[in-house]
Amino acid sequence: MADVDPAEKLKELASTLASVEAVLDLDAKNTEIAELREQSADPDLWNDQARAQAVTRRLSDLESTVNKVTSIGQRLEDLGVLYELAEGEDDADTRAEADRELEALRADIGELEVRTLLNGPYDEREALVTVNAQAGGVDAADWAQMLQRMYLRWAEKHGYSTEIYETSYAEEAGIKSTTFAVKAPYAYGTLRGEHGTHRLVRISPFDNQNRRQTSFAGIDVVPVVEQSDHIDIDDGDLRIDVYRSSGPGGQGVNTTDSAVRITHLPTGIVVSCQNERSQLQNKATAMGMLQAKLLERKRQEERAELDDLRGEGTSSWGTQIRNYVLHPYQSVKDTRTGMETGNTAGVLEGDIDAFIDAEIRWMRSNERASGD
Template identity: 45%
Template structure:
């Protein structure tokens, strides 16, 4: 076994150990044991809401630990293979070591990416709001394309996606929509999608088939649990304006035909949320309030981040309604580019079909470089 391969193996094993320590796996394992003990006790399900929260926490912890545990186990196996190779330098063992190193390096990159999601809200599910911008019917169609993109991404990831409200446009597409995507670390993965998106293509809605530039805005906020709360005077008309309206939709048997859709406006910040998914006005109001708390929490986090970045002389992450974060160019060239990380691909349609993972990784690594002042 040559020295270069041995050093590479040793370096990888050491990096895995350091990464495992940084993820605080021991405390997570202790918490898993606590929840499992509680689930095995009498009366665990007496309080359904509390029990469900602990079950969801257990799922999140297990999902977080599974990749690092598999990586750690693989690094230990690699150490054994290295010992075998030193004792008997056979071509078969060397080939197996090379194959194992390549596989573990890829796993390490994936787990390292997860380690970047360290904020408390990163582990949460997320609300994704899409709103059409400049560009008329093309922008409305683009907004629907983005909504579909996030639904497809969730499907590919095995997450559950549910539309909470949608406002269809007159000719094609949508004016706006909000969906909730539930799963471990959804917010941490999608938080970089917040901002303006731009589409350049030959317009299918123009009789002359001219090139059209259109915009849509995306806002991603975490679905918070009760451990994070914001004080809001819900009954104060100077703070919250509540509008009750009929749920909109394209028609059909399942369309909510009652005046139960709830739109809340937080007057001090002009933040707006709407929910029409439930048939009960009370259920829609409860969910809309939860969405409002999440939006105000994220606005406060963005404000703090901007202040911190300004003190460091850095550029903060681009917020909702700010600069264009990504361009989808279908004509005359064919490419998709992130304006922050400079990540670029020549397959924009794959991105629009839900292949967001490369963009997520590029954004998180860009954030890490900004944090470290690179």
Template identity: 60%
Template sequence: MAVDFENEIKQLRATMASVRDVTDLDRLQEQITELETEASSPNLWDDVDHAQKVTSSLSRAKAEHDKVTGMDARIDDLEALVELGQEESDAETMVEAERDLARLRKDVEQLEVRTLLNGEYDEREAVVTIRAGAGGVDAADFAEMLMRMYLRWAERHDYPTTVLDTSYAEEAGLKSATFEVKVPYAFGTLAVEAGTHRLVRISPFDNQGRRQTSFAAVEVIPLIESTDSIDIPENDLKIDVFRSSGPGGQSVNTTDSAVRMTHIPTGTVVSMQNEKSQIQNRAAALRVLQSRLLLLKQAEEAAERKEMAGDVKASWGDQMRSYVLHPYQMVKDLRTGHEVGSTNAVFDGEIDDFIEAGIRWKRGQERAQD
């Protein structure tokens, strides 16, 4: 069936119009101008941390601006290619136009997903925690596989990450790990990854080669900002210090620099051991604790609203994805139905399609409840 290029291009332009409205290119250009002025200051590198923040923010803002404006130019190029092919009745040119259209559709859809991220904290950077669940050493190994998957995903997009804490299991893998994804909209993007992940495979740790099902939990919270009003009285905190440990429980630090911070009223516990000093670990632990309490407060308010509305539906984030390596290979999202057979690619960070489907699904759930 012949492709209706006129209608396809019209739809692409309509989608890009909504993308530009949400992106607000004028505001973004103002931000770029301000950052360029700051980056050109001769004293910029007097504060290395601040300078790195300015330069990375400038790079991201330019990339976002260029991505939107560049897409408009690509649609113009496609339209010109189609006109040329039709005028000259050139079949080869029309085949090329179909290929360009397919690529454009996918890229525009990815930009469109950003327009769905309009939650209260969606613009924030993210703190991701992965915990091994039921399944013994297989679950700990699965937790490490998931951590690598998310770090590879971030690397593919040039998103900076910082590992804040790793608690190694005795035999292999991780009991838990916490890391930051330090780009705008990281929370809104990754929030759909929160929930219970399940792995089915022949256990490499079972001498009899039996099939094993193991679980890991993923938590995603927005990174706290200085403007957020989450005050924690000193009396509400219990702070313990200990030595950092590596795989197998071996000590990797000769001083008590690691910090475990407990919020007594809620029982929330945060551990940090990846910074070099106790002061740095304490500051990082407090930041993550404040972020968790902020999300907890938001969840409690949402639960109260649901209770008043008589909504008794289960949370959307539970038991959300299965990774099957035996007897067949498949990764399937149990909420959206999206599935692929390339399990190696998924564990190597190719999860954009799952994330995009999850964002669209979550937005649809929210609309249905409004």
């Protein structure tokens, strides 16, 4: 970095930030913030809990976005001063500090730039993520649990709240399936490209002959439903089972039949919730999960109809999307974007932002090409 004129780098970042600001339309956001603040000051707002929560959530998200852009703009100005100080005093330590801040700003502006691409109809929603073990026996169950941890660690690194609704443990090791929510604005838009099959190649820790094993797990990502979503569900189409929650190895989490499993008979969609002590709470949460999955199914069907009308056939990201190889070499590679890294340990610890950013750009490019 020392042999590159920092003024040129700062000019480049300032230009990118200006483009981001134009897309985000900060004037419009500030106008909406003022309106929402006025609404939130109305003492009658909380008579309608759902509307109040929607107003405060939207206000918080807008304020966060505007504050982040403003903060980055100020940091760019301060960085210019820091470089001038380092140059004027010929201070290597100050120059190194400025170089580190330059790279941090590049990453933060890049993250904002990706955010401008999240403009789908449900992108700003929270996300409901389901992980299912597929082919590969006990290794697949273990792999499903590794993926669950990867996403939870990713959310933790970003300060996003998560809630695990249901986990079905496998008999020997790992999990058969799990469903959890990522409770953050734009979580769905950010994670929807993770939908598909993830393939793991490694020396199986469950094989006493130390043979290489390939196993698969499926990721399903859907947006959390809101009151404005209209999904008709006929009670006659549901089979509701209650059972006792269990932990690894069949250990009981509690002693009452509070866990709820709902099967939507026409589609075969099954959802479960066992994180609450109350059967009624688990049922309400499971119904929300079912609505979310039916909403996503409806969206996919509508997209397929449009694709058919265009003569494009159906398109889906529900295929093998990423390979994780731990033996005989170390590599994680996305089959769609070509994004690749040898830092497999970091990826499995939740360092997946580079993959997510690449797939967001890839999806938006495909959607623009198809006219969406």
